[in-house]
Amino acid sequence: xxxxxxLVGLGSxxxxxRVTNEELASTxxxxxxxxxxxxxxxxxxxxxxxxxxSDLAVEAGHRALKSANLPMEPGAVDAVVLATTTxxxxxxxxxxxxxxxxxxxxxxAYDIAAVCSGFLYALATxxxxxxxxxxxxxxxxxxxxxxxxLNPADRTTSVIFGDGAGAVVLxxxxxxxxxxxxxNVDLGSDGSQQDxxxxxxxxSRERATPGEPDPQDRYFTMQGKKVFAEAxxxxxxSASALLGRVGWPxxxxxxxxxxxxxxxxxxxxxxxxxxxxxxxxxxxxxxxxTSAASIPVALAEAAAAGTLTTGSRxxxxxxxxxxxxxxxxxxxxxxxxx
Numbered sequence: 001x002x003x004x005x006x007l008v009g010l011g012s013x014x015x016x017x018r019v020t021n022e023e024l025a026s027t028x029x030x031x032x033x034x035x036x037x038x039x040x041x042x043x044x045x046x047x048x049x050x051x052x053x054s055d056l057a058v059e060a061g062h063r064a065l066k067s068a069n070l071p072m073e074p075g076a077v078d079a080v081v082l083a084t085t086t087x088x089x090x091x092x093x094x095x096x097x098x099x100x101x102x103x104x105x106x107x108x109a110y111d112i113a114a115v116c117s118g119f120l121y122a123l124a125t126x127x128x129x130x131x132x133x134x135x136x137x138x139x140x141x142x143x144x145x146x147x148x149x150l151n152p153a154d155r156t157t158s159v160i161f162g163d164g165a166g167a168v169v170l171x172x173x174x175x176x177x178x179x180x181x182x183x184n185v186d187l188g189s190d191g192s193q194q195d196x197x198x199x200x201x202x203x204s205r206e207r208a209t210p211g212e213p214d215p216q217d218r219y220f221t222m223q224g225k226k227v228f229a230e231a232x233x234x235x236x237x238s239a240s241a242l243l244g245r246v247g248w249p250x251x252x253x254x255x256x257x258x259x260x261x262x263x264x265x266x267x268x269x270x271x272x273x274x275x276x277x278x279x280x281x282x283x284x285x286x287x288x289x290t291s292a293a294s295i296p297v298a299l300a301e302a303a304a305a306g307t308l309t310t311g312s313r314x315x316x317x318x319x320x321x322x323x324x325x326x327x328x329x330x331x332x333x334x335x336x337x338x
Contacts, residue, residue, distance in 0.1 A: 003054045003129035005138075006180035007330060009070065009169030011063025011338035012300035013232070014045040014162075015288060021159070028155035030149045035159045036285075040263025044162030044288030046147040053165075057143035060165035060296070063338035064139060068169040074105025077105075077169065078135035079244065081113050081126050083142040083292040084120030085321070088150055088313040090202070098141065098307055104292070115197060116320025117187075118142055118258050118292030119166070120328055123316075124185040142292035149199060150244040151219035160195045161260075162218075162288030166296025179311055180333030186242040187326040188234065196223045197321030231265050234325040235317045238270040243315070250274050254312030257302065259319055260294045261286035269317070283308065291320065303335060310334045 020043045021032035036042055061080070062072065070076040083094035083310065095109035115122040119142035120202030124137035143165035150158045173181065200206070232265075235258060243250060256275055258266050263284055270280045281302045290297055295316055302308045310332055317327040 002132055003131050003172040004172070004176050004181045005130035005170045006178055007182070008171045008180060008335070009064045009068025010167070010303060010335050011060050011067050012026070012164065012166040012266045013063065014176060014297070015047040015051060015056065017046050019044050019046050022230060024159055028158065030155050030159060039160055040071070040284050041160065041288045042285045045164060047145045047163045051145070053086050053143050053145045053157050054088050054094050054097050054101070056145065056163065056165035057082055058088070058101045058139045060167040061098060061141050062144060064167035064169050067279050067336050067338040068171070068257040069251050069336060070137070070169065074103070076104055077107060077137040077139045079102065079107055079126065079129060079138045081138060081140050082109070083114065083122040084111060084144055085113065085118065085291055086145045087111060087114050092271040098177055112323055114322060114324040116261065116270060116291045117190045117318045118320065119254055119295045119324050120185065120316060120318050121187060121324070123168070123182065123328055124187060125328065127182040127185070130274070136225060139167060139169055142294070142296050144291040144293050146220070146291055147221045148221065154219070155218055156224060157222060160289050163291050164287060164290040164293045164297050164298035165323050166293045166300055168271055168296055171234035173323040176301055179331045180216050181243050181330060184242060184246050184330045185326060186238045186245070186326045188238060188324070190323045193230070193323045194321070196226050196323060221334065228262065228265060231261060231319040231324060232268045232272060232321055234323070235319045237270050238325050238327040239317045242318045242329055248313060248329065250324070253279065253315050255279050255281055255302070255308060256315050257281045257298050258294055258317050260287070260298055261319070263290050285302040290338045291301055294318070300338070304337065308332045
């Protein structure tokens with residue numbers, strides 16, 4: 001019997017500490033007006049000392065399981081896929097710890113590293129496991145603590161990124177037309193431009209290079225202007241290709257949920273696709289850029305606000321380091337609150 005992967009649970013979590021632009025202005029040579037004008041961000045959440053990515057992932061995962069009416073016990077899901085750029089450790093992966101802390105037993109659990117596109121890569125991987133008959137239910141999480149990799153002397157990155165986690169549960173269903181089914185995905189990459197978004201140090205390249213490492217290489221870096229142009233182009237091309245593949249006219253899309261990188265990128269993307277601004281889900285003003293957590297956090301907030309309605313066509317798209325990008329299409333399901 002054919003299997004299709006449908007979204008049946010959704011949850012998110014933001015750490016309690018809310019960092020406003022005014023607070024950052026007391027540390028950096030910046031202002032609320034400067035940050036808001038260039039990014040659309042007014043506040044973001046940062047994890048407190050001692051809080052790691054797994055802690056946020058466990059909270060979001062628990063809420064997604066609750067939304068899906070699944071217990072935190074062995075057999076609830078068959079796999080856990082965690083998208084993150086900020087794992088608890090270089091080794092081992094963070095997902096097995098998250099699975100264990102959620103009480104899910106000895107299920108398959110692994111990390112996906114595709115930076116801000118990570119959630120869509122994880123969604124595609126989990127969906128493929130289900131359609132191949134290898135899993136009945138998969139917990140997919142995007143979780144980040146970007147505050148731990150930001151250069152405290154770099155205002156250009158420190159004002160953009162926030163911490164958070166979002167999660168969904170995918171389940172096998174027999175009907176391809178059921179709301180929530182992941183209809184199709186589009187993924188891509190361009191490793192020739194890896195230097196546009198990177199953390200230069202900390203990996204085998206640094207360890208294999210003679211000499212003392214530069215302490216600055218431990219921090220996240222981004223070439224903003226080039227990233228802006230690439231993000232709009234890559235997400236626009238990916239989304240357009242996917243819409244053609246699934247046979248959706250642009251004007252039939254109820255909501256675009258793009259990676260919350262920058263309000264100007266979201267506006268330029270909507271214009272490129274020909275979508276009116278009111279159909280674009282935006283929460284970057286409140287949470288900043290949460291990288292792999294961006295899309296599921298935005299979905300959870302939009303669902304809770306009643307913005308996403310059952311049966312509405314939803315287009316997801318993201319762009320991140322690698323370079324990587326991707327899009328996914330689904331009709332919105334009826335979900336229980338987390």
